[in-house]
Amino acid sequence: MKKKVLIVGGGMAGCASAHVLSNKKNFDITLIEKSSYLGAGVRTFTYAGHPYTFGPRHILTQSKEVFNYINKITPLRKIDMNYLSFIEKDNQFYNFPLHFDDIKKMPDKKKIKKELKNRNLIKINNAKNLEDYWINSIGKTLYGKFVDKYNKKMWQVESNKLIDTFGWSPKGATIKSGPRKAWQTSICAYPKKLNGYNDFFDKIYNYKNVKIKLNTDFEVHKLKQKSFYINGKIKKFDIVISTISPDFYYKKKRNTLKYIGRDFHKIVMPSQNVLPKNVSFLYYTNDETFTRIVEFKKMTLHKSKTSLIGLEIPSRNGKHYPLPFKSEINKAFGFIKSFPRWFFSIGRAGTYRYAVDMDDCVEQAIEIGKIINNDNYSSPLPLKKWQDLN
Ligand SMILES: Cc1cc2nc3c(=O)[nH]c(=O)nc-3n(C[C@H](O)[C@H](O)[C@H](O)COP(=O)(O)OP(=O)(O)OC[C@H]3O[C@@H](n4cnc5c(N)ncnc54)[C@H](O)[C@@H]3O)c2cc1C
Structure with missing residues (x-):
């Protein structure tokens, strides 16, 4: 009998899970995504011909396995990233960190x-x-x-x-x-192709055992019975890999977990390069409403007479950042702990951890691939590395 797997969310964690599980011949996988495209904020779009993502999205990983995994699907180029902070009081830029x-x-x-x-x-x-x-x-x-x-x-x-x-x-x-030591021992990389990570997302369409449903309405029917509404129809699954906020599954408590969002602005500048050579980001630590700017060319190596800057403003729009408060993390763990053993909650929102970056999403997907090789797998919280609060 084929095992039916539901992946909820087509961002980095959901797409990495689809890649990993597609190798398993007895798995019949459905990936559902509420928006009209895969990749979420990591998808590359263009503006005035400049490739960009929602904020910078370079890979910074200590794991060769993760680097090799992504690199095999979409070739990566190792890059050097340097950052500066602007201190208004001194009218100077200093190193970050x-x-x-x-x-x-x-x-x-x-x-x-x-x-x-x-x-x-x-x-x-x-x-x-x-x-x-x-x-x-x-x-x-x-x-x-x-x-x-x-x-x-x-x-x-x-x-x-x-x-x-x-x-x-x-x-x-x-x-x-x-x-910073963690940066010295990490691999920093970005896709070689100008379409960024889009191949990582879109190659999933090639797998015969993966069905992708975009623009999908999703609701819980009976969680314990593995039963869900997908576009209004009841469907049952054997394994669920969810990459969305864990409170979604508890109707009465939905939206109780707090997040911070981001407004993102694209600004084209009239010169080939804006930031100094080898500097990719600037952090602003003063009264400005924005937190940082990034020059996309530093990662994409796109050639143009102009340069595209991305500017991020913290806002209440979106669930981009789980809050680093013990009370919220404990609340999230309460939800995650109560999931059945066949239900994996992964990714940034799924684990409710700010520290879950793109490389962690891939690492978690690879780990799930290993765990479910064994039919007696259990534990709704298999991903120990991401559990502690410090
Ligand atoms: C501005 C910004 C910059 C960042 N820069 C970096 C960086 O440089 N390097 C790095 O490693 N990490 C970076 N990160 C973090 C990293 O990108 C994320 O941790 C990672 O992409 C999260 O992937 P995910 O799949 O867990 O979640 P998401 O990308 O949020 O994907 C979840 C998906 O689920 C879908 N979804 C939501 N609800 C439903 C539903 N009910 N039904 C179906 N689908 C649903 C969403 O539409 C989305 O596509 C950045 C994050 C932000 C916000």
């Missing part, structure tokens, strides 16, 4: 050095929230310049004391004397 060498260039360097000398290691390690952690580890002045306003706008909060988990701004990754 924070770098010791930059302090020499700051007008208030004496005060900053004094504050750095007085750092309290015990307080840093016991910090309960983002504000405590950063003030104790870099001092008030650097906190005011780099961390305070940026995080408040990023998460749309009045106080950084509300941010009480560290996946977003990890303990240990404060001020550096060299590039």
